[in-house]
Amino acid sequence: MGKKSRTRTRDQVQAATAPGEVGPRQPCPCGSGRRYKACHGAAGGAPAVFVSRPFEGMPSECDVVAMRELVPSATAPLTLADPAYAERTVQLCTLLPMAAPAMVRESGEVWLGLQVQHAFGDPARDLGAVLLRALEAAEAGEAGAVGLTDPPGDGPRLQDLVTGDELAVTVHRGFDFWVADIEDQDSVAAALEQANAAAAPTDKLTSVPSAYWTAMGAKEHLRWVMPEPEGPLLDALARLHAAGRDVLVPDSRLVGMFRAHGLLVPVWDLEPGTGAEALEEPAEAFAAALADALTSDAPLTPEERSARSGLANRQVTLRQ
Structure with a gap:
């Protein structure tokens, strides 16, 4: 009797969910990893807006999705559309130290991290906002981590800021690229070893x-x-x-x-x-x-x- 009741309830829930809608117990389409009822479906919770295919129009969209969701360690150089940043080196990375959304390196390079959950509804817009902030910091000669604490609001998405047809993705066996330009690597050796151990080949x-x-x-x-x-x-x-x-x-x-x-x-x-x-x-x-x-x-x-x-x-x- 209990099994039949559970089946009937499940069927009723499915019937009540129109095509294209998200059920309360399904993963939230924003990519936060939480159920919809605990994320964008929650009263007073996350913003109601989300984009179901946020990286559409991005060079190598499928690889960007893979770098965000599947690949532990990989990088790909980005070519910025704005000629003002033509000389600025920007690297798209799966994961950055401390899961930072972006980093401005001492060299002036900008690194943009994909595996970070802002949960503001549109990861491509979040990444666009973070990239712009990192570029501003780099132009001002400031190094360090850059991120978001509040929804970014309207503005360009990541695919609006880059150009090109294809990304040159390099898959790494670990995160040694984090410290390739650091002289004192002993200070981060333990953290690097831990990160490398967690990265599936x-x-x-x-x-x-x-x-x-x-x-x-x-x-x-x-x-x-x-x-x-x-x-x-x-x-x-x-x-x-x-x-x-x-x-x-x-x-x-x-x-x-x-x-x-x-x-x-x-x-x-x-x-x-x-x-x-x-x-x-x-x-x-x-x-x-x-x-x-x-x-x-x-x-x-x-x-x-x-x-x-x-x-x-x-x-x-x-x-x-």
């Missing part, structure tokens, strides 16, 4: 965009951020899954996917010892097959519909 595939191999303990995974709209992408993945064409290497398995900043991220479990290099050619072949499947407008077969339902309902826990 990660490699970016070179044959396809925005696909990252990682090893977490004894387990290995491939997590691939894809830019296509969710509906057509799920259809295409279902066609390949039903046909058995989503096995990248022996004993690999497409186990599900998660959503990150408006994009779908399929996840494969891999046999321990696979490594990133063994995935290069299979991933390239899969990308070609997926592109072909995306062009099909044929109705899904019963087997494909079943595969689609299974993939859509197989949510993977996001861990770094």
Whole structure:
């Protein structure tokens, strides 16, 4: 009786949630990691505005999402659109020391951190505001951490401040880049060792965009951020899954996917010892097959519909 009651309640909640709305127990779309009812759905809580796909229009949007949500340690140089800052070096980083939103280095370089939760609704606007503050501090010759304590209000978003078509992402095995320009590294050795120990080994595939191999303990995974709209992408993945064409290497398995900043991220479990290099050619072949499947407008077969339902309902826990 209790199980039936719980099922009925769940169905009633789902029916009461219109398409495009967020249920109270679902993750808040702002990316804070909290449930919607405890974040933007809370009375008097976080601001009501949020952007479901905040990094759309950003060079290498999928890699930016990966750097924010998947990759422990990576950097990518940014080219600023404002000619006044043409000579200023700006580095986009996954994580900065003490999780600082931004830092102005003694050299005058500006580092912008992606893995920081402002929870003001639009991470791209937050990053834009932080970048502008850091640039102002750099121009004034001030070094140190820069961040936000209040909602930034209206203003340019990160993609409004940068230019270019693609980011050159470098994945690091640890955070030694934090101290590369520091002479007295002994003073930060303990903190650096702790940070390095917590960073799961990660490699970016070179044959396809925005696909990252990682090893977490004894387990290995491939997590691939894809830019296509969710509906057509799920259809295409279902066609390949039903046909058995989503096995990248022996004993690999497409186990599900998660959503990150408006994009779908399929996840494969891999046999321990696979490594990133063994995935290069299979991933390239899969990308070609997926592109072909995306062009099909044929109705899904019963087997494909079943595969689609299974993939859509197989949510993977996001861990770094």
